[in-house]
Amino acid sequence: MTHRDKVTIEDVARAVGVSRQTVSRVINKGPNVKEAVRERVEEAIARLGYVPNLSARRMGGGRSFLILAVNDRQRTLENWKAGRGNDWVDQMLYGGMTECEKEGYHLVFELIDTDPQLAPVQLSNSIASLRPDGIILTPPHSDNEELAHMLTQRGIPCARIGRRAGTDYVDVFMDEIGAAEEAVRHLLREGHTKLAFLAGSPEYGTSQKRVEGFRKALEEAGLGADAGLVAKANFHFDTAASLLNDMLRGPDRPTGIIADNDEMAFAALHVADKLGLDVPDELAIVSFEDTPGVRFSVPPLTAIRQPTAEMIASACASLIEISRGKDAVGSYELPFRLIERDTTGAQRTRS
Amino acid sequence: MTHRDKVTIEDVARAVGVSRQTVSRVINKGPNVKEAVRERVEEAIARLGYVPNLSARRMGGGRSFLILAVNDRQRTLENWKAGRGNDWVDQMLYGGMTECEKEGYHLVFELIDTDPQLAPVQLSNSIASLRPDGIILTPPHSDNEELAHMLTQRGIPCARIGRRAGTDYVDVFMDEIGAAEEAVRHLLREGHTKLAFLAGSPEYGTSQKRVEGFRKALEEAGLGADAGLVAKANFHFDTAASLLNDMLRGPDRPTGIIADNDEMAFAALHVADKLGLDVPDELAIVSFEDTPGVRFSVPPLTAIRQPTAEMIASACASLIEISRGKDAVGSYELPFRLIERDTTGAQRTRS
DNA sequence: TCTCCAATTGAGAGCGTTCACAAGAAAATA
DNA sequence: TATTTTCTTGTGAACGCTCTCAATTGGAGA
Known part of the structure; x- marks a missing residue:
C-alpha cells in the first residue's frame, strides 16, 4: 500500500x-x-x-479493455429530466459492470442520438476517442443497420440487444413474439375477450415484434381482428394515459391491457383509478419490463420480466471473448418470465 | 462519415x-x-x-479525461442482487455523465469495498489502471480519511459527496442536520409528539448527521429524550420492518417515522399496512432520498429530496476545473427540499 | 535600418505498453 | 555427438499524443 x-x-x-x-x-x-x-x-x-496502465496497453497493443454501451440519448435524458429515473440503465450497469470487472475490463456508458444523421457521427467520435474493444448497441440503436455495419467494417466487435438477425454480430435477445403471446394467452385464460396493446415506438424493433406476437396469439385463439387494439403511445406515461382515457370509456372497451413498458402500465393504473375501474376485476394489466419500481405500484404489476442485466452481461462476455481472439459471434436467446402479481388474476369467471 | x-x-x-x-x-x-x-x-x-485518441493523450500529456466515481460495492451489489435497483446510481450517472460530456470528459463507475483493508488497495488499483483526472468519493467512502489522504498525496483531485470537512478537497454536500430538523419540525407541526428515526448505518457520516439533527430539533422543541427513538436498521427493508414491527405495537408507540432512505420508508409503509395503521392518519412517514420509485408507493412518500444528480454534477465540474489547473477546491452546499406527498398531512388535530 | 522582445511555430524526446522479430537455451531427433 | 526443432527470453520499434525547448517570424523602439 x-x-x-x-x-x-x-x-x-x-x-x-x-x-x-x-x-x-x-x-x-x-x-x-x-x-x-x-x-x-x-x-x-x-x-x-x-x-x-490501461492507456499504455492500448497504445502498445491496440486493446483498450473498454466495453462501450450505447443508449438512446433522447429517451434516457427525457426520463432523467422528468425525474423518472431509468431502471433500465441501472440494470445494464449491473449486468455489464459485474461481468466486465470479472475479466479486468471496464464498462463505459454513452448516450447517442437516434437521428440517422447524428448517430453514426457520434458513435464514430466515441470510438475514435475511446477505442473500445467492443460495443453494445441497445434498442433502438440495435436496429440501425448502418451502425452495426460501420462497426464491422472497422473491425470492432458489436453486440446488439433485442435483435436476432445477424450472423456477423453478437445478438442477444429474448423471444419478444413469444413473450407477447404469453401475455395475451394469460389474459385470455382469465376470460378476457377484448385486449389492447399499448405499443412503444415503431422505431424499436422489439416493439414491432411484440405487436406481432400480440396479433398472432389473438388470431391463434380464433378471435377476430377487432378483439385486439393496438395503440401507439411512444413509451410515455402521458400519451398512454390520454389514449386510454378515450379507449376505456366506450361500452365495448377492452378489459385487458398489455403495455410495452412499465411506465405505460402505470398510466393504465392511473386511468383505471380515475375512471373507477377496479384492477384487476374490471381491467387487467400486463406490463413488459419489470423494473424494480413495479413492486411499489398499487396494485403491484403483473409483468413480463426482461432479462436486461443478463443480456448485457452476456453481451459483455461475448465481446470480451472476441477481443481475445476467440469466436463468440452468434445468437444468444435469454428466457423471459411472466411474473404474476396483482394486476391480473381476478377472482371470478367471465361469461 | x-x-x-x-x-x-x-x-x-x-x-x-x-x-x-x-x-x-x-x-x-x-x-x-x-x-x-x-x-x-x-x-x-x-x-x-x-x-x-484518449489513450495517446493520456500517455503524452498525463491527462486522461476520465472522472472516476467510486461507490459502496457491498450496498450496490446487495441492492442489485435483491432486484431492488439503485436509483441513486442512476441519478449519479445522470448528473455525472451530462456534466462530463459537456466538457469532453468521460465518467467511469467503480465499486469499492468498504473494508478499511481492501478499500485503499482497490482504489489504488483502479487509479493505476485508469489514471483518472479526478475521483468522486460517495458515502461511506467520503468519510474514509485514508482514501482522501492517499489521493491528495498522489496529487489526484478528490471530491467527496455528503461531507463538509475539508479544505484540501472538493466537498459537495447538503445540510443533513438541517434536513433532519426540517423533517422533525414538519411532523411536530402536524401534532406528533413521539417520533422515531430509522437510521441507516453509523458507517455513513450522513446518517450520523441526520441523527444529530433529529435529536437537536426535538430538543429545541422542548421535548424530552423519550420523544425521539433512534433505531439502526442499516438501510435495509427487512431490518427496518422487523424493528418497526415491535416498535409500533406498544401503546406508547411513535406516530411519526423518519427514514434514512426510501427503502426503509417502504418498510414502514409495509408494517403499517400489516398492523392496520392508517397512513398518514395513525402513522406519518417522512423519507430521505426521494428516488423516482417513491411516487408509485401507496401512498406516495413525503420525502426530503437529496440533490444527488446535482451533487455529482457539481463534483465533476469542480474536478474538471482543477484538472485544468484552476483552483476549485472548496465546499459546495446544495439545497435539499421537503416534498410533501401523502404519508404526512393528516386531516385532523391531535390532542 | 538595426536590435530586441514577444508571439508564433516546429523538432525531438518521452509516456508505458505490446508487437514483430531475433537470439539463446533446452529438448528432441538423427 | 551433431543437427534440428521447440521453448524461452530479450531487443528495438511503434502506438499517438504532449512536453520542453529551440527556431523563426513580426513589430516596436532606438
Whole structure:
C-alpha cells in the first residue's frame, strides 16, 4: 500500500531481473514462460503493487479493455429530466459492470442520438476517442443497420440487444413474439375477450415484434381482428394515459391491457383509478419490463420480466471473448418470465 | 462519415501544412496560435473527422479525461442482487455523465469495498489502471480519511459527496442536520409528539448527521429524550420492518417515522399496512432520498429530496476545473427540499 | 535600418505498453 | 555427438499524443 507512486512494467522487470516483455507475457497470461520465472514475476507484481496502465496497453497493443454501451440519448435524458429515473440503465450497469470487472475490463456508458444523421457521427467520435474493444448497441440503436455495419467494417466487435438477425454480430435477445403471446394467452385464460396493446415506438424493433406476437396469439385463439387494439403511445406515461382515457370509456372497451413498458402500465393504473375501474376485476394489466419500481405500484404489476442485466452481461462476455481472439459471434436467446402479481388474476369467471 | 479509419493528429497537420504541435495547440485551446492558422486547422479537423485518441493523450500529456466515481460495492451489489435497483446510481450517472460530456470528459463507475483493508488497495488499483483526472468519493467512502489522504498525496483531485470537512478537497454536500430538523419540525407541526428515526448505518457520516439533527430539533422543541427513538436498521427493508414491527405495537408507540432512505420508508409503509395503521392518519412517514420509485408507493412518500444528480454534477465540474489547473477546491452546499406527498398531512388535530 | 522582445511555430524526446522479430537455451531427433 | 526443432527470453520499434525547448517570424523602439 505504501508503494512508490507509479510502478511500471520496467520496475517489475528490474526487480526480477528479466525483460519487460517477459513481465508482459506474465500479465497477459501468454505462453512460453518458465513456471519458475512466472512465479517470481507474479510475486514481484504483488509486492510492488504493479497494475498495468490501461492507456499504455492500448497504445502498445491496440486493446483498450473498454466495453462501450450505447443508449438512446433522447429517451434516457427525457426520463432523467422528468425525474423518472431509468431502471433500465441501472440494470445494464449491473449486468455489464459485474461481468466486465470479472475479466479486468471496464464498462463505459454513452448516450447517442437516434437521428440517422447524428448517430453514426457520434458513435464514430466515441470510438475514435475511446477505442473500445467492443460495443453494445441497445434498442433502438440495435436496429440501425448502418451502425452495426460501420462497426464491422472497422473491425470492432458489436453486440446488439433485442435483435436476432445477424450472423456477423453478437445478438442477444429474448423471444419478444413469444413473450407477447404469453401475455395475451394469460389474459385470455382469465376470460378476457377484448385486449389492447399499448405499443412503444415503431422505431424499436422489439416493439414491432411484440405487436406481432400480440396479433398472432389473438388470431391463434380464433378471435377476430377487432378483439385486439393496438395503440401507439411512444413509451410515455402521458400519451398512454390520454389514449386510454378515450379507449376505456366506450361500452365495448377492452378489459385487458398489455403495455410495452412499465411506465405505460402505470398510466393504465392511473386511468383505471380515475375512471373507477377496479384492477384487476374490471381491467387487467400486463406490463413488459419489470423494473424494480413495479413492486411499489398499487396494485403491484403483473409483468413480463426482461432479462436486461443478463443480456448485457452476456453481451459483455461475448465481446470480451472476441477481443481475445476467440469466436463468440452468434445468437444468444435469454428466457423471459411472466411474473404474476396483482394486476391480473381476478377472482371470478367471465361469461 | 466516410473518412479513413484512424485519423491521427499527423494527418491533420499534414493536411494543413503545419506541425503536430500546432494542431495540438488548437485542440487544447492553447494560446499563441494565429487566428488564420487556427481556423484552417479547425476546418481540417472537421473535414477529416479527426477525434483525439484518449489513450495517446493520456500517455503524452498525463491527462486522461476520465472522472472516476467510486461507490459502496457491498450496498450496490446487495441492492442489485435483491432486484431492488439503485436509483441513486442512476441519478449519479445522470448528473455525472451530462456534466462530463459537456466538457469532453468521460465518467467511469467503480465499486469499492468498504473494508478499511481492501478499500485503499482497490482504489489504488483502479487509479493505476485508469489514471483518472479526478475521483468522486460517495458515502461511506467520503468519510474514509485514508482514501482522501492517499489521493491528495498522489496529487489526484478528490471530491467527496455528503461531507463538509475539508479544505484540501472538493466537498459537495447538503445540510443533513438541517434536513433532519426540517423533517422533525414538519411532523411536530402536524401534532406528533413521539417520533422515531430509522437510521441507516453509523458507517455513513450522513446518517450520523441526520441523527444529530433529529435529536437537536426535538430538543429545541422542548421535548424530552423519550420523544425521539433512534433505531439502526442499516438501510435495509427487512431490518427496518422487523424493528418497526415491535416498535409500533406498544401503546406508547411513535406516530411519526423518519427514514434514512426510501427503502426503509417502504418498510414502514409495509408494517403499517400489516398492523392496520392508517397512513398518514395513525402513522406519518417522512423519507430521505426521494428516488423516482417513491411516487408509485401507496401512498406516495413525503420525502426530503437529496440533490444527488446535482451533487455529482457539481463534483465533476469542480474536478474538471482543477484538472485544468484552476483552483476549485472548496465546499459546495446544495439545497435539499421537503416534498410533501401523502404519508404526512393528516386531516385532523391531535390532542 | 538595426536590435530586441514577444508571439508564433516546429523538432525531438518521452509516456508505458505490446508487437514483430531475433537470439539463446533446452529438448528432441538423427 | 551433431543437427534440428521447440521453448524461452530479450531487443528495438511503434502506438499517438504532449512536453520542453529551440527556431523563426513580426513589430516596436532606438
